Amino acid sequence: QVQLVQSGPEVKKPGASVKVSCKASGYTFTTSGISWVRQAPGQGLEWMGMINSYNHNAKYAQKLQGRVTLTIDTSTSTAYMELRSLSSDDTAVYYCARDFMGSGWYYFDYWGQGTLVIVSS
């Protein structure tokens, strides 16, 4: 069965960086992309970016461009999201999701359990 397992919670100081991992299993990793979505406390879902697991090409939300980097380690079927220059506005739960194409449509069919990142001095 498809599973995405994320790394544990993080507490960071303003200005620091955080790197969250997302280990995939149960499918051929290079056949689907991985998107990252975050959710600030009490807020909605915000798409951050997507990385193609085959060619490692990435797309980013303009709001985060320059601060976020998505990478892939195909040898371990793991995706990474690094966010730099953290501020309190980056306090959120961060999710990875399989960005799947089926029957001609794109959708997020499996999600990680979420990683809480708290930014506080």
Added chain:
Amino acid sequence: DIEMTQSPSSLSAFVGDRVTITCRPSESISRYLSWYQQKAGRAPKLLIYGASSLHSGVPSRFSGSASGTGFNLTISSLQSEDFATYYCQQTYRFPRTFGQGTKVEIK
């Protein structure tokens, strides 16, 4: 960016009620529209993709449709486990934007 506007933002309903949530994109997205359910403290779950295709394992009381300039998610007979927040999302173009969410509460 394509803006996705959901309505209502919240609703109260009884178990057994028929509930419809609407999502309107700021421009045409063909049928690249997905619906997700999120319960408190949990990751979102896919319900519908391609505007009307039911994801595997999702109960048949959930359905999606396209109408006029928007899309609808309908729950034909609301069950206690359906009380949650629902999000639409377009995957027609990057960035893959979400609606602001609709919270479905018990009346």
